Amino acid sequence: MKWLGRIVARGLTEEYANNPDYTEEVMQIAIALFPEDVLVLKQIVEAQIDFLKQNNWNPMMDPVNDSWAKNKPTLPTMKFKGDLYSVCAKLERFGLITRVERNNSKLAPNETPYAALRRGADFLNYIRSGAD
16 A cells, blocks of 8 residues: 555656556556556566567567567466466456567476556656665
8 A cells, every 4th residue: 555655746746747547557557456466567677678579569479589688587385387367367457568479499388478558667667665
């Protein structure tokens, strides 16, 4: 719930005050996400942000597949592979990440790579504290 306070505070700043609808949308997303969902989003964004920024946030297949193979999100609470894909589907529904075509020479047939979207990075920025 501390996210909501951060969102409201950030929404009042000069940078975000001109777009109250976006602040409201970010709040709705924050209410729907669990802390584990946000940790998965953070792992995906951190693993991919450099090459995504270089490509104007265009989630290109090969770099995303490489990143997914090396840095697939993990959490101790995720006991089954399906848990990760459930979280990713939820994040995708909010437009924070997107599914990317699998490169069969880089990932196993049952792997589904996801790429961060700019909106996902913006969401993380919105909910971060001043100490982050």
